[in-house]
Amino acid sequence: xxxxxxxxxxxxxxxxxxxxxxxxxxxxxxxxxxxxxxxxxxxxxxxxxxxxxxxxxxxxxxxxxxxxxxxxxxxxxxxxxxxxxxxxxxxxxxxxxxxxxxxxxxxxxxxxxxxxxxxxxxxxxxxxxxxxxxxxxxxxxxxxxxxxxxxxxxxxxxxxxxxxxxxxxxxxxxxxxxxxxxxxxxxxxxxxxxxxxxxxxxxxxxxxxxxxxxxxxxxxxxxxxxxxxxxxxxxxxxxxxxxxxxxxxxxxxxxxxxxxxxxxxxxxxxxxxxxxxxxxxxxxxxxxxxxxxxxxxxxxxxxxxxxxxxxxxxxxxxxxxxxxx
Amino acid sequence: xxxxxxxxxxxxxxxxxxxxxxxxxxxxxxxxxxxxxxxxxxxxxxxxxxxxxxxxxxxxxxxxxxxxxxxxxxxxxxxxxxxxxxxxxxxxxxxxxxxxxxxxxxxxxxxxxxxxxxxxxxxxxxxxxxxxxxxxxxxxxxxxxxxxxxxxxxxxxxxxxxxxxxxxxxxxxxxxxxxxxxxxxxxxxxxxxxxxxxxxxxxxxxxxxxxxxxxxxxxxxxxxxxxxxxxxxxxxxxxxxxxxxxxxxxxxxxxxxxxxxxxxxxxxxxxxxxxxxxxxxxxxxxxxxxxxxxxxxxxxxxxxxxxxxxxxxxxxxxxxxxxxxxxxxxxxxxxxxxxxxxxxxxxxxxxxxxxxxxxxxxxxxxxxxxxx
Ligand SMILES: Cc1ncc(C[n+]2csc(CCOP(=O)(O)OP(=O)(O)O)c2C)c(N)n1
Numbered sequence: 065x066x067x068x069x070x071x072x073x074x075x076x077x078x079x080x081x082x083x084x085x086x087x088x089x090x091x092x093x094x095x096x097x098x099x100x101x102x103x104x105x106x107x108x109x110x111x112x113x114x115x116x117x118x119x120x121x122x123x124x125x126x127x128x129x130x131x132x133x134x135x136x137x138x139x140x141x142x143x144x145x146x147x148x149x150x151x152x153x154x155x156x157x158x159x160x161x162x163x164x165x166x167x168x169x170x171x172x173x174x175x176x177x178x179x180x181x182x183x184x185x186x187x188x189x190x191x192x193x194x195x196x197x198x199x200x201x202x203x204x205x206x207x208x209x210x211x212x213x214x215x216x217x218x219x220x221x222x223x224x225x226x227x228x229x230x231x232x233x234x235x236x237x238x239x240x241x242x243x244x245x246x247x248x249x250x251x252x253x254x255x256x257x258x259x260x261x262x263x264x265x266x267x268x269x270x271x272x273x274x275x276x277x278x279x280x281x282x283x284x285x286x287x288x289x290x291x292x293x294x295x296x297x298x299x300x301x302x303x304x305x306x307x308x309x310x311x312x313x314x315x316x317x318x319x320x321x322x323x324x325x326x327x328x329x330x331x332x333x334x335x336x337x338x339x340x341x342x343x344x345x346x347x348x349x350x351x352x353x354x355x356x357x358x359x360x361x362x363x364x365x366x367x368x369x370x371x372x373x374x375x376x377x378x379x380x381x382x383x384x385x386x387x388x389x
Numbered sequence: 390x391x392x393x394x395x396x397x398x399x400x401x402x403x404x405x406x407x408x409x410x411x412x413x414x415x416x417x418x419x420x421x422x423x424x425x426x427x428x429x430x431x432x433x434x435x436x437x438x439x440x441x442x443x444x445x446x447x448x449x450x451x452x453x454x455x456x457x458x459x460x461x462x463x464x465x466x467x468x469x470x471x472x473x474x475x476x477x478x479x480x481x482x483x484x485x486x487x488x489x490x491x492x493x494x495x496x497x498x499x500x501x502x503x504x505x506x507x508x509x510x511x512x513x514x515x516x517x518x519x520x521x522x523x524x525x526x527x528x529x530x531x532x533x534x535x536x537x538x539x540x541x542x543x544x545x546x547x548x549x550x551x552x553x554x555x556x557x558x559x560x561x562x563x564x565x566x567x568x569x570x571x572x573x574x575x576x577x578x579x580x581x582x583x584x585x586x587x588x589x590x591x592x593x594x595x596x597x598x599x600x601x602x603x604x605x606x607x608x609x610x611x612x613x614x615x616x617x618x619x620x621x622x623x624x625x626x627x628x629x630x631x632x633x634x635x636x637x638x639x640x641x642x643x644x645x646x647x648x649x650x651x652x653x654x655x656x657x658x659x660x661x662x663x664x665x666x667x668x669x670x671x672x673x674x675x676x677x678x679x680x681x682x683x684x685x686x687x688x689x690x691x692x693x694x695x696x697x698x699x700x701x702x703x704x705x706x707x708x709x710x711x712x713x714x715x716x717x718x719x720x721x722x723x724x725x726x727x728x729x730x731x732x733x734x735x736x737x738x739x740x741x742x743x744x745x746x747x748x749x750x751x752x753x754x755x756x757x758x759x760x761x
Contacts, residue, residue, distance in 0.1 A: 093596065093598065097668060098668050119597070122564035122567045122568060122603065123567040125569050149524070150525065191503075191509065192525055193524075360746060361735045361743070362731065365509070366506030367725045368506075
């Protein structure tokens with residue numbers, strides 16, 4: 065068993081997927097010799113060659129559109145978008161082509177494309193380098209959207225996404241790339257890809273998070289425990305399709321739910337989760353489902369991003385409100 | 390035209406070109422006296438911009454900036470283009486065009502805010518006629534075309550009135566030429582015959598990707614495909630770049646339509662301070678370009694022709710030291726913004742939802758109870 069960072073785990077996951085299936089090809093800017101700006105593809109071009117790891121021209125629409133053609137030809141393209149804010153030049157290809165080609169072919173053509181996007185803030189970056197675009201893709205029928213919060217999930221979920229026959233937007237919380245480590249046992253069988261999971265049990269309220277905010281919620285639960293309050297944390301893992309099973313089960317037990325994400329609050333994933341919980345758990349709820357999210361401004365200047373991102377304090381404040389309702 | 394236009398060799402020797410000559414604008418001659426005076430001014434610009442850039446790189450290393458994109462090696466391309474601008478021209482820059490910003494009389498410290506995370510734009514874009522820098526590659530080339538179209542429709546092109554006529558400079562790199570937006574910008578520019586100069590600094594690298602990944606042929610040849618003229622100039626030769634961009638801006642301003650200028654140069658430093666160029670390029674390559682340094686060659690020319698003496702160079706060195714110290718001190722003093730600014734800057738008038746969120750943040754900042 066080895067201890068890996070999320071970045072290394074994703075690299076190992078890509079490597080194994082490429083070893084197991086000769087049709088897996090990687091496309092992206094700077095992913096070859098440089099190994100990607102976050103080094104997620106480090107060493108892969110050296111070992112698998114330039115036909116399987118393509119350094120592309122600087123054109124996101126071109127990258128994704130080309131991946132569509134490769135997929136139609138029987139390949140399994142894994143696209144790297146360099147940063148979240150640069151996915152929008154490819155938005156048309158993703159939303160109008162990647163998402164709809166199965167439908168447009170009357171269900172006859174699969175489109176096994178994975179679009180990897182480092183996402184989220186908290187790293188002191190300049191503008192366009194800290195966005196959370198998950199809702200935009202989750203709102204698009206034909207796409208599946210997942211995100212990992214730890215190295216073990218990163219390793220397995222990426223391989224599962226590559227093996228999956230539908231296009232998957234795979235969001236990688238960039239601020240966790242090097243800050244989380246975990247032991248990885250490649251012999252262990254992973255759970256299913258499109259499944260949420262209770263990552264900490266508790267009884268007083270349920271925190272629902274995904275990607276970078278899972279760590280925030282775990283820290284909040286730690287702090288709450290010191291004050292004698294027991295919080296359950298659910299890692300959504302899959303945003304679309306949403307796996308509400310473990311969430312609903314948890315909320316029925318705790319009676320309270322707080323959804324936590326970095327993306328803007330309005331019209332976001334939190335609204336979807338809150339609506340679904342209300343429909344399924346109405347008679348168990350002791351308080352309205354609350355949201356702790358990014359505000360409805362463009363992502364702020366890095367010097368003040370800590371005032372914008374959901375913090376442990378903001379999460380605990382929401383828990384207080386839910387409990388005191 | 391895909392041969393390389395050059396007026397000053399890497400050894401600091403003036404050479405002739407059949408079509409292009411260095412003839413400084415009368416206003417520059419008025420300001421700096423004579424041609425050697427203008428050349429000294431260009432050398433001063435390049436030297437100070439380089440010092441600023443080196444200082445900013447050091448500031449990043451000391452944790453004062455989150456990131457810094459160095460312009461080291463591209464001083465001639467940027468000062469050549471920047472000094473060729475007329476006061477009324479408008480620039481749509483990239484994040485690396487510190488030299489052009491310098492020519493627009495933007496305080497260099499005001500360029501740091503974007504990378505320190507304290508400010509989106511440290512200057513008044515209208516006053517300086519210099520748009521906020523664009524991070525998303527190539528997007529602003531379309532804005533440049535739209536601005537130029539507006540100038541055309543306003544009758545601010547080809548009137549012969551120098552105070553009224555406008556050209557627009559759209560800056561981008563070799564990597565950017567692959568973007569759909571840049572290609573669409575060229576289609577629109579040609580279609581509407583707008584007064585835009587596409588100023589392409591081919592610094593040979595888009596992060597780790599060599600220019601050959603973007604194009605098999607000299608990039609200047611694309612102009613012909615879109616239907617407007619293109620010039621390929623030695624971008625490490627400030628005289629040639631000045632001459633070519635001056636001519637291109639004149640072409641645009643007088644209503645003759647768009648032009649592409651490819652300035653062939655080299656990014657000597659890392660792409661940004663987070664980049665490690667040793668992973669993808671060799672020292673040999675760097676050495677070749679070091680011998681073509683834009684500052685050395687003009688200094689050599691001025692020394693050999695008696696255009697500047699030791700005392701002048703010593704004074705310039707002292708001025709650069711002073712600039713460096715000043716930039717360092719004032720960077721440290723840049724104030725953090727209020728977290729409330731983005732709430733106030735999102736819409737013309739704050740929306741009810743956002744006003745409630747703003748109140749929540751204000752209360753958190755004050756440590757008071759949040760009113761709900
Ligand atoms: C749409 C988009 N994709 C990717 C990036 C990330 N990125 C920033 S600079 C850069 C390379 C740009 O190369 P070039 O256009 O040649 O300009 P240079 O940086 O060399 O001046 C890349 C890929 C970006 N900023 N925008």
